[in-house]
Amino acid sequence: MKQSRLINVLFVVPCVFAFIMIIIIPFFFGLYYSMTDWNGVNNDVNFIGFKNFKTLLSSPEFLFSFLITVAYTLINIVLVNIVSFGLSLMVTSKLRRRNFYRAGFFVPYLIGGIVLGYIWQFLLNNILVDLGNMLSIEVLKTSFLSLPHTVIWTMAVVNTWQYAGYIMLIYVASIQSIPASLMEAANVDGANYITRVFRILIPMMANAFTISIFLTLTTSFKQFDMNLTLTNGGPATRFLDVPVKASQLLAMNIFSTATANRMAEAQAKAVVLFIALLVVSLIQVSVNKKKEVEM
C-alpha cells in the first residue's frame, strides 16, 4: 500500500516535537548557560564567555575527577569485556545447564545501581572487614572502599559484576550467528581450540566488540548511581597538593557542583563531559569498524 505523506508526517510529528523540546532546545540552552553566571534561580543572567571553562582547567578537583573517570573507563573496558567474553565462551560451549548460567550471569544487570551500590557497600565495609578480623587476614581488615588507591578498582569490579552479564548476551548472540561450518572446517584442518577462538571467532565477532566496547565506554564515562551509593566520592586523597575526593567521577562532580547552587559551572562541566565522550566514542567506533569483516 502506498503511504500518504500526510500520514507519515503526522505520525512522526509527536516524536520529533518531544525530541526537539526535550533534547535539542535544552541542549542549546545548556550551551548558553555554561557561558553565564546563572545560579539556578536568579533571573538576571550575565553572559561571561568562557570564564567557567577557564576556572575548570585550573581547578584540581575537576581535573582529578576527569582523570579518574578516564582511568575508571579504561579499567572497565578491559575488565568487563574480558570477563563477559570469557563468560560467553563458557555458556556457548557444551556445558551442562548453560541456560541456567546465562540467566544467572544476567541477573545482576537487573538490579538497580542504587540498590546494588548499597549491597556492595555493606559487603565490602562490613562482611569482608569482619571476615578479615575473624581470620586475621591483614589485607581485608581495612575496607577496600576506604583506601584511595583501591577504591577505583573496587568500583570497576562491582561494575563488572553488574554489567558483564549484559555484554555477555551480545557476545553470545554474535557467537551463535557464526556459521557452524566455519568452526567445523577449522577443526577438521587441525586447529586447536585456542587457535579457533583467536583466528576465527574473534575476527568474525568484530562487530560485537565494537558495540560492546562502545557500551562499556559510554556507561562508565557517565557512571553516577553506583558511584553515589557505593563510595559517595570518598575517601579523600591529595592531588596537586589539594585534598580531593578519590572516587568522585565526573557525573557526580557535576551533581555536587549543581547542588551547591553553581549551576552555570556545573553546566560547563557537563559540556566538557559531552565533548570528551563524543570525541572518544567516535574515535573508538571508527577504529573498531576498520577491524570488522564482511561476510
Place this chain on the structure above:
Amino acid sequence: MMKKTLLRFMAISLMLAAAAGMAFGTGAAEKSKDVTVNMFQLKVEIKDAIDGYAAQYSAAHPGVTVKVETLGGGGDYGGAMKAKAQAGQMPDIFMIEGRGGYDIWKDYIADLSGEPWVADTDLSFKVDGKVMGFPVAIEGYGLAYNADILQKAGIDPAKLTTRTAYENAFKVLESKKAELGIDAPVAMAASVAGGMWWVAGQHNLAAYWGGGLDFNDTSIIEKALKGELDQARFLQYTKYLQLLFKYADKKILLNGSYDDQVGSFAQGKTAFLHQGNWVDPNLKQLGVTFKIGYAPHAFLDVEQKGLYLFAPSWYCVNAKSPNAEAAKAFLASIATTPEGHDYMVNKAGMIPAFKSVTLKPSGQLSQALMAANAKGGNYGVFFGMLPDGAGQNIFGPIFDLFAQNPDNINQFIADMTRAVANLAKK
C-alpha cells in the same frame, strides 16, 4: 480506500485532541475569596505534626486554609524549590537553611521585623538588622556521653571543661576498654564515603567559628570569609579534633554512616557521641535506657562550659505572594498561641526558639539543651554563613584526610589555611 480515509481521520483527530489538550489544559485558575496559604517544608520528621496543626488552624480561621507540602526524606529541597519557582508555583511559606539560601531567594523573602514574636527569640534570621526568617526550632550539640560508662570508669562529666580533661578521660577509657565492654571511647564520623562530612566539617568546625565567644560574636567567621584563619586559635582547635579522631572507633570514623555512629553509642560500644539532639528519636527507637548528658566541646586552653545552639532552618514568607499577610499570621500563631506551643513541643518534639514557651521536650539530649539554654553562656553556630557547598566540597575532603592520618597536624592546618584563603576569592 475506506480504510485509508478512516486512518487519516483518526490520525488527524488524535493530533487535534493533543493540540487542544495543550492549549486548554492549563486552564484558568479558580478564583475565590478564601485564602489558601501554601507551605513547603523539608523536615519529614514533623510532617504529621505540622499537617495536624495546619488543619487545626484552618478550622479555627474560616476563610483561611493552610496546605503543607513536605519533601520526603533526604530529597533535594533546593532543586524542588527551583522547579516550583520556574513553574510559577512559589509557596507562600518556604524554608532556608542559612545565608546561602537567603542569597538565592532574597528577592522572594519578606521582611518580618514587625511580627509579634520577634522580641521573644534570639535566633531569628537577620540581615542588616531586619528579621527575615522565623526560627523553626533550636537544635544543638555538645559531646553526648553515656553517664553509666563514665561512672564505671570513674570520670566525672561535670569536669570535662578543658582539652586536658578530655585527654585524660579518653586515656582512662582507652585503658579500660575490655573492662567497660567498649570498642573505642568516641563515636565520631568524618568520612566523605559515609556522607558524614557534616559532623566534622560543619558541626565540629563550628567550635572553631563560635566556641568560647559571645553568642552573637561572628568575628572569627567573618575573618575567615575574608580569607584569614586565626592560627593560634586554630591550633588549639586542631589539637582537640586530633584527640577526637585518635580515640574514635576507626571503622566508624573512616567509613561509618549516621546509623553506624548512633548505633554504636546506643549499644554502649562507645562512651561519647558527636551528635546533636536530633538523635533523641533514634536513641529511643534503639531502646536506650542509660542516662545521657552533654559535655561541652572544650577545645581551648581555657575552660569552656557552653553548648552550641542554633536554628538549623527558618521559615520565610514569600514577599511576592498576595497571601503574604495570611502566611505571617499563621507563623505568628505558632509562636504566640498555646496551641502553637503544644504543636512545637508535644506534637513535633522540637525545642522552640521562643523564650515564652514553658513546655518541656521528652528526649534526654533535648532536655539537656533546654536546660543549657535557660542557664545561658552558650555558643552560636555560624557555618550557615559560609558559601553553599563549602562544608561538603571543600572542608569535607580535608577532614577526611586528617581522619585517615591524625598525626599530620601541620598538613591539616596548611590545607585549612589555604581553603579559607580561597573562600575570599569566590
